[in-house]
Amino acid sequence: MTTPPFPPVSDADLASLREQLGRPARGVVGIAARCVCGNPTVAATAPRLPDGTPFPTFYYLTHPAATAAMSSLEASHVMRDLNDELGADEELADAYARAHDSYLADREGYGHVDEIEGISAGGMPTRVKCLHALAGHALAAGPGVNPIGDRALQMSSWSPERCVCANPRSA
DSSP states (O other): OOOOOOOOOOOHHHHHHHHHHHHOOEEEEEEEEEEESSSSEEEEEEOOTTTSOOOOEEEEEEOOOHHHHHHHHHHHTTHHHHHHHHHHHHHHHHHHHHHHHHHHHHHHHTTOGGGTTTTSTTTTTTOOOHHHHHHHHHHHHHHOHHHHHHHHHSSOOTTTTTTOOSSSSOO
């Protein structure tokens, strides 16, 4: 199943993304997940940026507290444990491979780019490389699609159910 088209990105969303990232967001095709207050949490990015650069990271985690939480997890070396678990658990590995396929299908709906064909994000389908990308996919796709992204969110100090935005919008 692929993600339906996103509503048009608003100027307010682009301003929020600029504030979150500290720079203008590039190639945004939609907001794939939002904080409970309405601010962007995950931007969906075109597979080819406006300058022509291939960009495999379709789901880009932008929320500062979420990105900080994923960075903290990565610093704690949890990815080594997740990789070990992925190698030892066939059911988990199969679910992770399906997450990879889902990610590719979602991105393909926004354009085919030969240079990144078959490449998703976060190390999928065989290893855990970037929790930011995996959490972004989990938030965008919803629970149960990306098992490693779901686990990263569960282990993190950040929750998508609690607003910690500096400038919350009314939802």
